[in-house]
């Protein structure tokens with residue numbers, strides 16, 4: 005006997021299947037997956053809940069529910085993640101942008117808008133570890149006079165970020181570069197000219213990756229997660245070379261793990277290879293955890309580091 009399922013039946017069926025696992029929002033996932041299969045928005049599923057769904061779409065939906073149940077991230081199925089109010093295309097092979105990273109982006113937008121670089125026609129920014137382009141393209145969207153050199157070693161990341169830059173109409177404000185950390189900047193002769201270096205580098209200690217949520221450990225790229233034995237490898241390398249590229253008034257701002265604040269602060273304050281960054285601040289996320297470390301080449305005013313309230 006062929007069972008006829010309505011929209012409401014299928015959402016319930018998906019919800020019940022996903023409730024057996026550890027998912028944040030099984031109802032929303034079930035709704036979004038059905039919307040994806042039927043190519044409709046969420047409102048449609050409320051206003052047409054008694055509509056009978058064609059068996060071809062039922063099969064497609066149940067397959068997606070199985071995929072999701074196996075831990076596959078919903079963002080890779082929907083090929084989308086919202087970040088800073090913008091829609092980013094994502095796919096397997098690129099990190100899904102996280103809300104925590106918005107703390108870093110908002111901080112930079114704030115210091116620019118509060119006039120830290122007032123005298124500049126174009127603020128030059130380098131983003132190390134582009135990923136989907138979440139940081140780069142949000143800064144390019146919300147800040148007027150910026151040009152961003154955005155670097156990644158991953159071809160997939162650069163393809164996805166380039167596609168996002170086209171989608172968001174920001175191509176002219178970004179130069180994507182393939183290479184290892186600062187290496188692609190060498191030939192562009194950008195030494196001592198960068199106003200802001202920003203990065204959300206891989207920062208998970210290698211041995212901790214297997215213990216992360218299955219969605220992350222099994223499906224997100226290790227290249228975007230693995231920060232070496234203590235998780236701090238990229239901070240050491242970025243801090244060591246940042247002095248060579250930052251302008252006199254330059255700022256280095258990086259996302260950090262909740263327990264890495266003290267170690268990364270020490271690196272910035274003691275940086276042996278360069279002039280130490282004169283002011284170092286740690287910014288907390290909404291949960292009250294250390295989330296961003298910022299170093300200023302020069303104190304903001306009269307030796308004071310505090311630009312923001």
Ligand SMILES: C[S@@+](CC[C@H](N)C(=O)[O-])C[C@H]1O[C@@H](n2cnc3c(N)ncnc32)[C@H](O)[C@@H]1O
Pocket residue numbers: 099100101102105132133134135136137138139155156157158161183184185204205206207227228229
């Ligand atoms: C944690 S992800 C951040 C992605 C994106 N900026 C975001 O916040 O969503 C780190 C990124 O660094 C890139 N990466 C890893 N090693 C790198 C290296 N040696 N040089 C440049 N990028 C690197 C990864 O491919 C990945 O896209």
